[in-house]
Amino acid sequence: MSYTALILAGGQARRMGGVDKGLVKLAGRPLIAHTLQALAQQSQPPQHILISANRHLDEYAAYGHPVLPDTLPDYPGPLAGLLAGMQAAPDATLLLLPCDALVLPKEFAARLLTALPGQQVVSASDPAQWHPSLLALQPGLAAALTAYLASGGRSIRGWLAGLQHQSVHFAQSLPNLNTLDDVRQLERQWPAG
Incomplete structure (x- = not known):
């Protein structure tokens, strides 16, 4: 199944002191570069990649993929980035x-x-937690997402609660880097080279 990967890099990163999270460096490279490498190494790599970003658009564009700012004002959260991706690729299965x-x-x-077949959305979990921002989504969900956002909804978890959804469990831990300390801690374990 072909798919389009949508990387969320458009948030305010409040827990990181407001820095642009995707450009924070780990082992000398921005997080976005590591994420693009992880996608390239998939057994089934994406057909297309989109980057949701609201700051430093030129720096993200330098990676050679379309950069999508939010289409909604005032940083309403990750769902605004998802909506921009759905609007840019309305017929695509999104990761x-x-x-x-x-x-x-x-x-x-x-x-x-x-x-994904038979579901609207599939998410990922690992031994420690559920990751509601790691999703595969069927096309055709933009209207439901627009309605959820128009009603004041901002939570991925809240939106998923109203959809046909299941989670796939992974034995490997999936990093969740919310603070600069989280990045530094991972960097201490990161392989050299």
Whole structure:
């Protein structure tokens, strides 16, 4: 199944002190570069990649993929980035991932996509937690997302609660880097080279 990957790098990163999370460096490279590498190493790589970003658009565009600012004002959260991706690729099956999804199993995309038929959305979980921002989504959900956002909804979890949804469990831990300390801690374990 072909798919388009949508990388979320458009948030305010409040827990990181407001820095642009996708451009924070880990082992000398921005997180977005590691995430793009993780996608390239998938057993089933994406047909297209989109980057949702609201700052430093030229820096993200330098990676050679379309950059999509939010179409809604005032940074309404990750769902605004998802909506921009749905609007840019309305007929595509989307794989949504945040810009800190830099360690993914090689079969990550394939497993989510395999579970997608019969569901509207499939998410990922690991031994520690559920990751509602790691999703495979069927096309045709833009109207439902627009209605949820118009009603004041902002939570991915809240939106998923109203959809046909299942989660795929991975034995490997999937990083969730919310603070600069999280990045530094991962950097201490990061392989050299």
